Amino acid sequence: MTASTQPIHADPHPLAGQTIPIAIAGIGTGDFVIEDWWDRVSGSSWAAAPGNPAAMKYAARSGPADSIPFDDEVVYGKFGAFGHLVHVSELPAPF
Secondary structure (H helix, E strand, O other): OOHHOOOOOEEEEEEEEEEEEEEOOOOOOEEEEEEHHHHHHHOOOOOHHOOOOHHHHHHHHHHOOOOOOOOOOOOEEEEOEEEEEEEEEHOOOOO
């Protein structure tokens, strides 16, 4: 990785590798397998991932007023075979 693509998060997300139940409009309800922080998975911010389906869907979900924050506090995980980005504020407490 170059200096411009260094991950934002130095350490893995506390739930990395775990499966948690979540219900998120536009994504789904059920078991979500968290891989890690998106920037640790991809090497850069989700906003610097043009054409990536998970990043594009997250951008659409974070655009409307009163929606999820437009920052890099996002984890990458899967519902079945499909990858998604989820903001930490959408994860069950305490995360």
